[in-house]
Structures are given as structure tokens and as C-alpha cells.
Amino acid sequence: MxxxxxxxxxFCFGVKRAVNMALDAAKKSNLQEKLNTLGPIIHNPQVVKSLEEKGVYPIENIDNGCHNALLIRSHGVKAEIMEKIASNKRLKVIDATCPFVKKAQNYISKAALNGYFVIMVGDENHPEVQSVISFADKNKFLVINSIDDLKRVPISEKLALVSQTTQDVNFYKRIIEDVHKIAKSDVTVFDTICxxxxxxxxxxxxxxxxxxxxxxxxxxxxxxxxxxxxxxxxxxxxxxxxxxxxxxxxxxxxxxxxxxxxxxxxxxxxxxxxxxxxxxxxxxxx
Ligand code: SF4
Missing domain, CATH: 3.40.1010.20 (4-hydroxy-3-methylbut-2-enyl diphosphate reductase, catalytic domain)
Structure with missing residues (x-):
């Protein structure tokens, strides 16, 4: 056979980078047993368990049991949480947000500043989607995950399209085509599948x-x-x-x-x- x-x-580049950053930080004696990640560092229970044995523990939110060092995982975090983290001067922050996720956050920030309604193609419950879409204008975004969801697109607005980095390429292409067909104003497409x-x-x-x-x-x-x-x-x-x-x-x-x-x-x-x-x-x- x-x-x-x-x-x-x-492991992709972003995950490898985040896990290595966590391992490096855990090795430093002053962080031993005090490094938290906001949510599990990656969606793999076996890896999370093996990191716990090295002193890296996930927490669900920063108000709940965060020690003196916090690692932002490759998915990134919502803009408002990042602001809150940054305002806590006693907290050592290790930002392992994948550069490709950062790029998507930056695209959305710029699109929002230019008045675009942002449509993100992805799973609205996924932490990466929640982190990226939080950079849009609070009243001008929509997360879609099916062709049927296109009914909810405000077709008169200037539209900016962005996708979850792990989206199926062909599905995203299909959504782009369909949005171009129904849109009545400008459509900007960001290539964010890594x-x-x-x-x-x-x-x-x-x-x-x-x-x-x-x-x-x-x-x-x-x-x-x-x-x-x-x-x-x-x-x-x-x-x-x-x-x-x-x-x-x-x-x-x-x-x-x-x-x-x-x-x-x-x-x-x-x-x-x-x-x-x-x-x-x-x-x-x-
Ligand atoms: S965007 Fe996501 S899948 Fe791509 S390299 Fe970064 S963490 Fe990995």
C-alpha cells in the first residue's frame, strides 16, 4: 500500500511562529508558569496540552486570571480588546497575530475610513473573523457564509470584500462574482486568503x-x-x-x-x- x-x-507559517514565540517566552525564567494566551493558542487540543506542560495556559478573557504576560495568538484579537490590553501598562504583551491576519485588519481599517461597507466571507463565530471584522465601522459590516446570505448585502453601498484567511478559494471567487452582479456602487476586493x-x-x-x-x-x-x-x-x-x-x-x-x-x-x-x-x-x- x-x-x-x-x-x-x-503547521502553517503563522501557527509555527505563534507556537515558537510562546515556547521562547515560556523558556524565560521570569515568565515561567505565568504566560497566558487569550483562548487556546491553536485549535489543536494535543498541542495546547503539551504547551500547558511548559507553562503556557489559555484564558478566556483578560479580566479573568491573566498573569503578567499575555500572548496574542495567530488569529489576533478584536480591536477593542487590543486597546484594553495596550492600556494595561503592567502587562507584557507578546503579539503573535499572523502577519496575514494583520494585513486583513489593516485593509478593513482603511476601507472603513473611506466609507466602505465591509463584507467578510467567513464563519462569524471564528476568532479570526471576529478579530478582523472588529476593524470595520460598527454599523457598516456583514459576515456572510453562504450564497443565500447575499440577500442581506446592502447593494447601494460602496462595498469592500474580504475573506477569512482559510476560506475556500473557489467559494470566495463565486461570492466576488455574485457581488459584482448585484452591486449598484463601487466594489473593492481584498485578496486575504493566505x-x-x-x-x-x-x-x-x-x-x-x-x-x-x-x-x-x-x-x-x-x-x-x-x-x-x-x-x-x-x-x-x-x-x-x-x-x-x-x-x-x-x-x-x-x-x-x-x-x-x-x-x-x-x-x-x-x-x-x-x-x-x-x-x-x-x-x-x-
Ligand atoms: S493566515 Fe492563518 S493559515 Fe495563513 S499563515 Fe497565518 S495563521 Fe496560518
Whole structure:
């Protein structure tokens, strides 16, 4: 049985950077056991647990149990929270907001200043979307996640379109086309899907169409992993989403020649390697 792992599987640049910044800060003795992240640093429970063992603990809000150092995770935080954090002079802030998320925040700030109504394509409950859209004018934004949601677009306004960095490229293209068709004023489009996402989606699509079984590794609460699973599932019905190697099922590989493995941006290499090893161990093809 041939087992192929997509080259881009696992941590993206932004996540790698945030985790390394957390590890560096935790190593410094004066921060030991006192470094908090606002929300889990990434959507992967195994990584969060391993960071807790090194003294990095997530908290839900800054008013509740924050110690003397706070790391802003790659998703960023809402503008008003950032202001509150900045005003607390005793708090050491380590800003690990991904530069691509920062770019989207800056685009929206400028669009809002120029009077645009901002439409963000993404999941309104996702922390990245909440952080990015908070830079829009409070009365002039909309988060949409389906073609049906286009009914809510105020078509007479000047519109600025931005997407969640992990959005499906083709879905965003479709929304852009449809907005251009219905808009009665200026439409500005910001390209905010990050390369890491596009490359991973493309490589995963190609692999899914060339294997008999596809395995997607990543947290169940990870938006980009779920998106990857849906993309692969459309091509290969035998796509399985797992968090750890313990979920790999030998029944998936009966009469199978090729297995593909991909992983979300918040999945560390060590989990991918364990999954690969488990699949290799289940190979009975000789
Ligand atoms: S997926 Fe892209 S935007 Fe999001 S953290 Fe990773 S590199 Fe940054």
C-alpha cells in the first residue's frame, strides 16, 4: 500500500511562529508558569496540552486570571480588546497575530475610513473573523457564509470584500462574482486568503483525486481542518477526519492501494508522523 503525505501538511507559517514565540517566552525564567494566551493558542487540543506542560495556559478573557504576560495568538484579537490590553501598562504583551491576519485588519481599517461597507466571507463565530471584522465601522459590516446570505448585502453601498484567511478559494471567487452582479456602487476586493491555505487546499485536492482513501488530521474544532476535510470529501468519499493516530481504523484499508494524508494548519508534525506510522503498521499488503 502506498502512503502519501501532502508536502504542505501541518503547521502553517503563522501557527509555527505563534507556537515558537510562546515556547521562547515560556523558556524565560521570569515568565515561567505565568504566560497566558487569550483562548487556546491553536485549535489543536494535543498541542495546547503539551504547551500547558511548559507553562503556557489559555484564558478566556483578560479580566479573568491573566498573569503578567499575555500572548496574542495567530488569529489576533478584536480591536477593542487590543486597546484594553495596550492600556494595561503592567502587562507584557507578546503579539503573535499572523502577519496575514494583520494585513486583513489593516485593509478593513482603511476601507472603513473611506466609507466602505465591509463584507467578510467567513464563519462569524471564528476568532479570526471576529478579530478582523472588529476593524470595520460598527454599523457598516456583514459576515456572510453562504450564497443565500447575499440577500442581506446592502447593494447601494460602496462595498469592500474580504475573506477569512482559510476560506475556500473557489467559494470566495463565486461570492466576488455574485457581488459584482448585484452591486449598484463601487466594489473593492481584498485578496486575504493566505498562500499557505491555497497551497494546502490545492495539494490536498490533487492527492484526494489520486488515492483510494484520504485521511485529514487535525482538531475537530479547527476551521481550516474542517474545510480541508470538506474539500477532500467532495473528491474522495472515503475521507476520514481524525485528531490522533488512535482513531485510525484498519477497516479503512481493506483492498486499498493508495492512502493520502493531509493535515490542517494547526496540526504539529509529531501527530502527522504518528498517524503515518500507524497507517504503515496497518499495511497488510506485504
Ligand atoms: S493559515 Fe495563513 S493566515 Fe492563518 S495563521 Fe496560518 S499563515 Fe497565518
Amino acid at each position: 502506498e502512503i502519501i503525505v501532502v508536502p504542505s501538511a501541518g 498562500d499557505a491555505t491555497m497551497i494546502k487546499q490545492e495539494e490536498s485536492k490533487i492527492l484526494a483525486s489520486n488515492v483510494d482513501v484520504m485521511i485529514v488530521v487535525g482538531g475537530y474544532n479547527s476551521a481550516n481542518t474542517n474545510k480541508l476535510k470538506n474539500i477532500c470529501m467532495e473528491i474522495q468519499k472515503k475521507t476520514y477526519h481524525i485528531e490522533t493516530e488512535d482513531e485510525v481504523n484498519p477497516e479503512w484499508f481493506v483492498n486499498v492501494n493508495r492512502v493520502g494524508i493531509t493535515a490542517g494548519a494547526s496540526t504539529p508534525d509529531w501527530i502527522i508522523e504518528r498517524v503515518l506510522k500507524r497507517v504503515q503498521d496497518m499495511d497488510t499488503s506485504g
